[in-house]
Structures are given as structure tokens and as C-alpha cells.
Amino acid sequence: MSISSFNPPRRTLMGPGPSDVSQRVLDAMARPTVGHLDPTFIGMMDEVKSLLQYVFQTTNELTFAVSAPGSAGMECCFANLVEPGDKVIVCQNGVFGGRMKENVERCGGTAVMVQDDWGCAVDPEKLEQALQQHPDAVLVAFVHAETSTGAQSDAKTLVELAHKHGCLAIVDAVTSLAGTPLKVDEWQIDAIYSGSQKCLSASPGLSPVSFSPRAAEKISNRQSKVQSWFLDLNLVMGYWGGEGKRAYHHTAPVNCLYGLHESLVIVQEEGLENAWARHQQNHLILRDGLEQMGISFLVAEQDRLPQLNTVFIPDGVDDAAVRTRLLNDFNLEIGAGLGALAGKVWRIGLMGHASNQRNIDLCLSSLRAVI
Amino acid sequence: MSISSFNPPRRTLMGPGPSDVSQRVLDAMARPTVGHLDPTFIGMMDEVKSLLQYVFQTTNELTFAVSAPGSAGMECCFANLVEPGDKVIVCQNGVFGGRMKENVERCGGTAVMVQDDWGCAVDPEKLEQALQQHPDAVLVAFVHAETSTGAQSDAKTLVELAHKHGCLAIVDAVTSLAGTPLKVDEWQIDAIYSGSQKCLSASPGLSPVSFSPRAAEKISNRQSKVQSWFLDLNLVMGYWGGEGKRAYHHTAPVNCLYGLHESLVIVQEEGLENAWARHQQNHLILRDGLEQMGISFLVAEQDRLPQLNTVFIPDGVDDAAVRTRLLNDFNLEIGAGLGALAGKVWRIGLMGHASNQRNIDLCLSSLRAVI
Numbered sequence: 001m002s003i004s005s006f007n008p009p010r011r012t013l014m015g016p017g018p019s020d021v022s023q024r025v026l027d028a029m030a031r032p033t034v035g036h037l038d039p040t041f042i043g044m045m046d047e048v049k050s051l052l053q054y055v056f057q058t059t060n061e062l063t064f065a066v067s068a069p070g071s072a073g074m075e076c077c078f079a080n081l082v083e084p085g086d087k088v089i090v091c092q093n094g095v096f097g098g099r100m101k102e103n104v105e106r107c108g109g110t111a112v113m114v115q116d117d118w119g120c121a122v123d124p125e126k127l128e129q130a131l132q133q134h135p136d137a138v139l140v141a142f143v144h145a146e147t148s149t150g151a152q153s154d155a156k157t158l159v160e161l162a163h164k165h166g167c168l169a170i171v172d173a174v175t176s177l178a179g180t181p182l183k184v185d186e187w188q189i190d191a192i193y194s195g196s197q198k199c200l201s202a203s204p205g206l207s208p209v210s211f212s213p214r215a216a217e218k219i220s221n222r223q224s225k226v227q228s229w230f231l232d233l234n235l236v237m238g239y240w241g242g243e244g245k246r247a248y249h250h251t252a253p254v255n256c257l258y259g260l261h262e263s264l265v266i267v268q269e270e271g272l273e274n275a276w277a278r279h280q281q282n283h284l285i286l287r288d289g290l291e292q293m294g295i296s297f298l299v300a301e302q303d304r305l306p307q308l309n310t311v312f313i314p315d316g317v318d319d320a321a322v323r324t325r326l327l328n329d330f331n332l333e334i335g336a337g338l339g340a341l342a343g344k345v346w347r348i349g350l351m352g353h354a355s356n357q358r359n360i361d362l363c364l365s366s367l368r369a370v371i
Numbered sequence: 372m373s374i375s376s377f378n379p380p381r382r383t384l385m386g387p388g389p390s391d392v393s394q395r396v397l398d399a400m401a402r403p404t405v406g407h408l409d410p411t412f413i414g415m416m417d418e419v420k421s422l423l424q425y426v427f428q429t430t431n432e433l434t435f436a437v438s439a440p441g442s443a444g445m446e447c448c449f450a451n452l453v454e455p456g457d458k459v460i461v462c463q464n465g466v467f468g469g470r471m472k473e474n475v476e477r478c479g480g481t482a483v484m485v486q487d488d489w490g491c492a493v494d495p496e497k498l499e500q501a502l503q504q505h506p507d508a509v510l511v512a513f514v515h516a517e518t519s520t521g522a523q524s525d526a527k528t529l530v531e532l533a534h535k536h537g538c539l540a541i542v543d544a545v546t547s548l549a550g551t552p553l554k555v556d557e558w559q560i561d562a563i564y565s566g567s568q569k570c571l572s573a574s575p576g577l578s579p580v581s582f583s584p585r586a587a588e589k590i591s592n593r594q595s596k597v598q599s600w601f602l603d604l605n606l607v608m609g610y611w612g613g614e615g616k617r618a619y620h621h622t623a624p625v626n627c628l629y630g631l632h633e634s635l636v637i638v639q640e641e642g643l644e645n646a647w648a649r650h651q652q653n654h655l656i657l658r659d660g661l662e663q664m665g666i667s668f669l670v671a672e673q674d675r676l677p678q679l680n681t682v683f684i685p686d687g688v689d690d691a692a693v694r695t696r697l698l699n700d701f702n703l704e705i706g707a708g709l710g711a712l713a714g715k716v717w718r719i720g721l722m723g724h725a726s727n728q729r730n731i732d733l734c735l736s737s738l739r740a741v742i
């Protein structure tokens with residue numbers, strides 16, 4: 001056996017994530033590794049926390065990055081907030097609502113499913129009915145930005161309904177964070193998770209999370225231990241907690257955090273509102289170009305995520321062949337359909353650093369060439 | 372708020388990990404991010420699997436890197452192999468045996484603890500007694516290389532005892548992999564986990580694991596679902612599994628895996644046996660230098676890990692002040708004591724890329740300067 005160093009091609013990443021990572025972020029990841037308890041590293045972690053509070057628009061103390069991908073961020077929210085026997089209302093309008101159900105059940109909870117069609121936003125009326133039918137529910141969970149469909153739900157209204165019925169709200173913001181308006185404190189979200197590789201345009205592997213004081217209180221008052229040692233917030237917070245004091249819990253992914261830090265500095269430089277506006281403007285340009293080619297969208301305009309454009313594959317077009325040609329001839333990655341939408345749609349991301357005119361032009365011209 | 376890019380100092384990392392990451396590995400991490408389902412990335416993942424099989428000395432199909440630090444690798448082993456009600460014999464001779472107990476209990480199992488003094492190897496006779504007293508035990512777990520003490524246990528003998536009594540064996544090899552002889556197939560280890568940031572000298576954030584066919588069979592025959600969705604091997608293997616086909620499970624930490632790949636290529640270039648010998652030779656040089664300064668070791672010579680030298684802090688020396696001066700004046704990190712050994716010992720790592728003459732000289736001369 002003799003295996004050589006790996007030299008990846010330079011792709012343009014317009015799938016559902018990872019998105020293009022800027023040279024600044026890549027350079028940051030290559031800076032010298034320091035110890036995870038080094039005072040300079042702890043200072044950087046404090047900055048990551050402040051920057052995450054900014055992008056989440058929150059003052060929540062319990063705001064940090066889980067040392068693993070978004071799926072672990074999801075599990076962190078459920079494993080800490082669901083106790084055995086808890087009833088959780090899960091709104092599903094795509095793949096990731098189904099994964100929430102799996103999480104609830106594996107934590108010993110009961111999931112009550114509220115179903116909406118894939119490609120639609122979550123219907124607040126259906127949630128309200130479920131809350132009325134299940135007054136013993138303690139949590140509501142939904143996906144703000146469904147990565148499998150490109151649909152955006154009205155997080156503010158859904159959280160209000162949850163609170164009105166005495167439930168805390170868990171929100172999946174994997175694809176929304178930094179791409180579309182999201183205001184954790186103003187909307188009173190209790191637990192939220194995201195991923196580093198979508199609109200933040202850092203490398204995959206970290207999951208930003210934030211918990212309201214009410215959620216933190218529920219976690220400290222648990223009757224049973226959190227079933228995951230690695231994700232137990234009562235332990236993790238000894239490490240990410242305040243006043244510069246860090247108790248060893250696990251070894252943080254040092255260089256990945258360098259990259260996340262740099263990506264957050266870039267968002268701060270642009271300004272969050274400017275980033276949201278840029279995503280929206282670029283969506284409109286891409287939309288016009290696609291529609292001129294006769295390509296139509298899965299999601300109605302008012303529910304559409306600007307950073308994730310899910311479109312129907314034109315009749316008679318070979319899904320896999322087109323994506324392979326885009327990749328091989330143009331170094332362009334777009335996303336396949338997921339779950340029930342496999343083979344029916346493409347998912348074209350305009351996320352973070354990848355949401356720019358050059359990428360739109362490349363996508364439109366190469367699609368024209370291969371279809 | 373205005374936070375700038377982070378520029379870490381260049382440290383020499385001679386603590387219990389992370390160890391020095393070579394420029395080759397840092398450069399690899401900065402290569403362009405590709406999609407986690409990109410054919411070139413899948414090819415690289417296949418190479419990572421082959422290289423991990425080499426460093427673990429195994430042909431186990433179920434060999435891959437968990438997308439999170441070593442603590443999650445530990446949890447991956449326990450969450451998949453322990454079912455509610457299972458009795459697990461845990462040998463403890465340091466901090467990490469205690470963490471194994473936590474894992475067993477959080478998985479709904481019962482832990483029978485076999486205690487040895489911190490700094491000693493696990494005593495096979497005590498394990499055998501426990502196995503005789505608990506014929507209903509189904510698993511034995513122990514730490515091959517205790518990162519909190521620097522003691523090495525006789526993994527081959529302990530696994531033989533487990534098998535003789537019908538148990539599978541889970542082994543913590545976080546600090547041993549690639550630093551000291553470890554032969555998964557020859558010793559018939561059933562489940563093993565390690566970390567990327569010790570003797571492999573990659574950045575922290577990944578946990579190499581391997582499972583024997585017997586362990587894989589126990590996992591597929593479970594009565595209950597694995598409590599962690601993220602770590603459920605029945606799902607993860609759809610992604611890391613054979614024949615180049617990858618089902619989406621979670622988004623792999625792409626750039627971290629570039630780094631791990633490069634670090635494994637470096638081990639392959641040196642040759643595993645040469646790496647083991649280098650660690651041993653450098654340990655002897657450091658040991659002689661430390662003993663000439665009147666510094667003595669916690670662990671008896673025959674049980675000592677060459678890559679982790681745990682020494683008593685000389686009488687009258689201020690632990691924290693010395694470590695701070697080493698860091699500030701010499702950019703040198705050595706490790707503090709952990710748990711019961713806090714304030715009593717230092718842990719001086721000579722791991723992977725950091726196990727070299729320059730580091731030994733720096734450590735000895737700067738310790739001489741500050742003590």
C-alpha cells in the first residue's frame with residue numbers, strides 16, 4: 001500500500017452545503033495549532049461566542065459551537081431538553097422534521113407529528129390544533145429553513161404559539177443562519193442549532209447553538225442525566241462558560257474553530273442585514289435566469305429561501321447525468337433531491353460566500369450548456 | 372463590537388495533546404473544500420479507511436473516523452455496544468476509566484468497576500476475579516494508554532481474559548495509536564477508539580474507530596435502537612460503507628479529514644514500526660535528561676508510555692507559575708495533572724510529529740531555566 005497526499009479539485013459549491021469556503025477561512029484553518037486550554041485559544045473562544053451571539057441576534061449566555069456537525073447540534077438540543085416521557089410536537093415539512101422525530105424517540109420522548117406537504121411552510125393553524133389536542137406537550141420543534149425543500153417557515157409565529165400553550169420551542173436553523181432574517185431574542189426561540197458549512201461558509205464540522213435562559217433552566221432541573229456525555233450541556237458549559245475559566249471536558253477542534261472564527265469575522269464586516277439583503281438579491285437574479293430557461297420552483301415565492309433554490313428537473317432530463325457533467329466539465333456542484341424529492345428536483349444553493357454574481361453566471365451558463 | 376482575525380502564536384505542544392501539527396497537515400487542511408458526496412472526496416475517504424486499517428493493524432471493514440473528538444469516539448463504542456440492562460466490567464486506573472463508567476450508565480447499563488492505583492497498569496488478576504464474580508457481564512472496557520497518568524496496560528492479556536469469559540472488549544487507544552505497539556487483529560480487540568490529535572498529529576476533532584465482525588454483529592442484532600442518531604453505526608455505515616456508494620447521513624468535516632488523511636500518509640511513509648521505535652528512543656533521551664534534573668516519574672518503567680511522560684512536580688515548585696513561564700517565555704506547552712493528580716504531576720508529551728530531538732532539548736533547557 002502506498003497512498004499519496006490528496007489534492008482536491010477546486011469546485012464551485014452550489015449545492016445544499018457545504019458552500020464555497022473563502023481563501024481567508026481556509027488560510028485561518030492552516031494557522032498553527034495551539035492547545036485547547038491555551039489562554040490565547042480561550043480568548044478566541046470568547047470571541048466566537050460574541051460573534052455567534054451577534055449572528056443569532058441574542059444575548060443568550062449559553063451560545064457556542066458544538067464540536068461536531070449540525071446533526072450533532074440537533075441531537076444536543078433534543079438530548080438536553082427531552083426527558084423520558086416528554087411529549088414533543090414536531091412539525092414536519094421535509095427530511096429534517098423526520099430526523100427530529102427520530103431524536104425525540106431516541107431520547108425516550110413521544111413525538112406528535114404535524115405534517116405539511118414538502119415544499120410548503122409549516123402551517124401555524126395545524127400546529128395550534130395539535131397544541132390544543134395535546135395540552136400535555138412540553139416542547140415544539142420545527143425547521144426554520146428546510147434544507148431538503150428550500151421552504152422557509154414563520155418561526156416567530158410558531159414560537160408564539162408554542163409559548164401560548166406552555167411549550168418551549170426548538171428551531172432548526174441549519175440553512176437559515178446568516179442567510180435570511182433570524183432573530184433569536186426578538187422571536188423568543190428557546191433552543192436553536194445551525195451548521196458551519198451553509199451561510200457562514202466555514203468548513204463543515206461545527207454546529208453553532210444557542211439556548212434561552214428558560215431552556216437552560218429546564219436543563220439544569222432535569223430529573224434524569226442527559227443520555228449523551230459528549231453533548232451534556234451541564235458539562236460542556238464548564239468549558240465554554242463565562243469568566244475565562246475553562247474546565248476540561250473534551251478537546252476542542254482547534255483549527256476548525258479558527259475557520260469558524262474567521263467566517264464570523266467576515267459576516268461581522270459585511271453586516272448581518274447586508275448579508276441577508278445580498279442573499280435575497282442574488283436569489284432574484286438566479287430565479288429570473290432559471291425561469292427564462294423554463295425551469296420552475298418547488299416552493300411558492302413567499303415561502304422561498306433565497307439561499308436554497310429548489311427547482312423541478314425539466315421533463316426528459318437525466319438528473320444524474322446533468323449533475324455529473326456539471327461537476328466534470330464545469331467543476332460545479334449542485335444538489336440532488338433528498339428523500340421523497342430524489343430524482344424530482346435539484347437544490348441550487350446561493351449560500352454565504354457562494355452567493356455572488358460569478359456563481360450565478362456559472363450556474364446559468366453551464367446549465368444551458370448541458371440541458 | 373469589532374473583532375479581528377485571530378493569529379495564534381506558534382507553540383511547541385508537549386502536553387497530553389493536541390501535539391504539534393506539521394506544516395504538511397496544516398497545508399492539507401487549507402485545500403479547497405469539496406462537497407461531502409463529491410466522487411473525489413469519497414475516494415479520499417476510502418483511502419482514510421485503508422490508512423486507518425494500517426495504523427490500527429486490522430482488516431476490520433468497520434473502520435473509519437467519527438466526525439467529532441475522541442470523547443465522541445468513546446461514546447460511539449458504548450452507545451452502539453451497550454444495551455439497557457447490560458453489565459459492563461470497567462477497569463479504571465485514571466480519569467478515562469471514570470468516563471467509561473459514565474458512558475455505560477448513560478446507556479442504561481450497569482458498570483462493575485475494577486480499580487487500580489492511578490499510575491499503575493490495569494491488573495489482569497483483578498479483572499479475572501471480577502469476570503468470575505460477574506458471569507453475566509457482556510463487555511469489558513479498559514484504557515490501553517491512560518492519558519491522565521501515562522500508564523500503559525497489557526491490552527492483549529486483558530482482551531484474552533474478556534473473551535475467555537464470553538465478553539467483548541472495548542479499548543481506549545486515544546493516546547496509544549501510532550505511538551506504541553497496538554495490534555487490533557492480533558490482539559482480537561472488538562471495539563477501539565482513538566483521537567486525531569495525539570500520536571497521529573492531526574488537528575483535534577476526529578476520532579478513528581474500528582469494530583471487529585463480532586462487535587458489528589452485536590450492533591446489528593440490538594434489541595433497542597442506538598440512543599444516539601448521530602453515532603448510530605447502523606446509519607453511519609451507509610455513509611462510510613463499501614463499494615463507493617454513500618448514503619447521506621451527516622455532512623462530513625471535509626477539511627479536517629484532509630488533515631487526517633495527510634497525517635496518516637506521513638505515518639505510512641515513516642512506517643508504523645519506525646514510529647513506535649522513534650517514540651521509545653525519544654522517551655529514553657527525555658527520561659535521562661529529566662532524571663539528571665532530579666525529576667522522577669509517576670509510572671514504573673515497564674508500564675510507562677513513551678509518548679506521555681508523567682513526572683512529579685519537584686517539592687516547592689509552583690505548578691501554575693512554571694507552566695505559565697514555559698508558555699510565555701518559551702512558547703512551550705506541557706500538561707497539568709488531571710483529576711486526582713492535579714497539582715502533583717506534569718504530563719510531558721512526545722507525541723507523533725512532536726516526538727523529536729529539538730523538542731526534547733527545548734523542554735529540558737526551558738525547564739532548567741524556570742525551575
